Amino acid sequence: MQKPLIQQACDWLAGQQKAMVDCLEALVNIDSNSYDKAGTDAVADLIAQWLEQDGITVIRHPRPDSGDILEAHLGEIGQGHALLMGHRDTVFPTGTVASRGYTQQDNLGFGPGVADMKSGLVMNCFVLRALSRLPHCPLPVRALFTADEEIGSPDGRAFIEAAAQGARAALNVEPGRVSGNVVTGRKGGAGFLINVAGKAAHAGVSHADGASAIETLARKITKLHALTDYDTGITTNVGTITGGVSRNTVAPSASAQLDIRFVTTAQRDLLYQAIQSIIAETEILGTKVTIEQTSEFYPLEERMSRALFKIYQSQANAIGFAVDGECTGGCSDAGWTASLGIPTLCGLGPVGAKMHTDEEYCLLDTLIPRTQALTTTLLALSELPAVTTTKLAY
Structure with missing residues (x-):
């Protein structure tokens, strides 16, 4: 047999x-x-x-x-x-x-x-x-x-x-x-590149004439990290930041890489909306923020x-x-x-x-x-x- x-x-x-x-x-x-x-x-x-x-x-x-x-x-x-x-x-x-x-x-x-x-x-x-x-x-x-x-x-x-x-x-x-x-x-996840354009100025002579890209980015990082919710499995993490030209120059540029994780596609949609809202908010007049998605997994x-x-x-x-x-x-x-x-x-x-x-x-x-x-x-x-x-x- x-x-x-x-x-x-x-x-x-x-x-x-x-x-x-x-x-x-x-x-x-x-x-x-x-x-x-x-x-x-x-x-x-x-x-x-x-x-x-x-x-x-x-x-x-x-x-x-x-x-x-x-x-x-x-x-x-x-x-x-x-x-x-x-x-x-x-x-x-x-x-x-x-x-x-x-x-x-x-x-x-x-x-x-x-x-x-x-x-x-x-x-x-x-x-x-x-x-x-x-x-x-x-x-x-x-x-x-x-x-x-x-x-x-x-x-x-x-x-x-x-x-x-x-x-x-x-x-x-x-x-x-x-x-x-x-x-x-x-979990699903996605990566984003955030770029901030500001206005350079001498940090001692004409500080008020500048618009700090680094400060704008810092404020947005705080808001983005606040989206983390361990109870629901959502995490947000800015893992790298770069910016500025010198210690005594108001930063004309800054960038960061953001990683997010989520458990469901419904969470994904809400998280994307929240991120876009944060990016759209004006932190400092004279700065402009853009965000680009670099990767994603469902x-x-x-x-x-x-x-x-x-x-x-x-x-x-x-x-x-x-x-x-x-x-x-x-x-x-x-x-x-x-x-x-x-x-x-x-x-x-x-x-x-x-x-x-x-x-x-x-x-x-x-x-x-x-x-x-x-x-x-x-x-x-x-x-x-x-x-x-x-x-x-x-």
């Missing part, structure tokens, strides 16, 4: 530990900063090679100014497919690999982007490879490997939203939490992950590990799919910690079970009816 599909997939994956670690080492040893097109494209080359060797359909969307978008298909993509997501870029500057490439110590793998999210990319590749080996894949799967998530997905967002149309679920392999949990909720609201998490949790328990869901203040591409009304789950990758630092690591013994859990979740989803998704108005 032929084994059930879930058992067949898990059995094949159980023997792939060395292969997965070898793939992880290969990816980590490629510099792939968000602005390094050659590097992110080199990562795409390897992924495409691995998938095509197993007969998996790979489509490459060339991009002129950022890393190419890589897409993989299993089955006929249409209404009711599952979307796997992962990003190839890291925050580390080109040249990092030369000074500290992949290393391994017992169960820990180290290196730039080893957890965020080279291990997740390996995981998605092996999920696709496991499904491709089955007598038939009962669920169409679309996998997207983008190249600019660490800078807000300015190019990748459109491809994510297009690939998500008609999906029954979106699963993002950002690193699992250090607790072993997956991510069932993420939130993954917990209501969008609840049902999908129950399926994943059940599959993880069957494989042999306990998992819970948790929320985080960090943003990810999961917010784009959740904002379309698509059930979305994040943090499904191998467990890692200390992301974006020189001490970043991945727990190598989580590669197999987390890949098995994601694979079996996809197979479990195939038994559910496809749900038509409609883009929500945000």
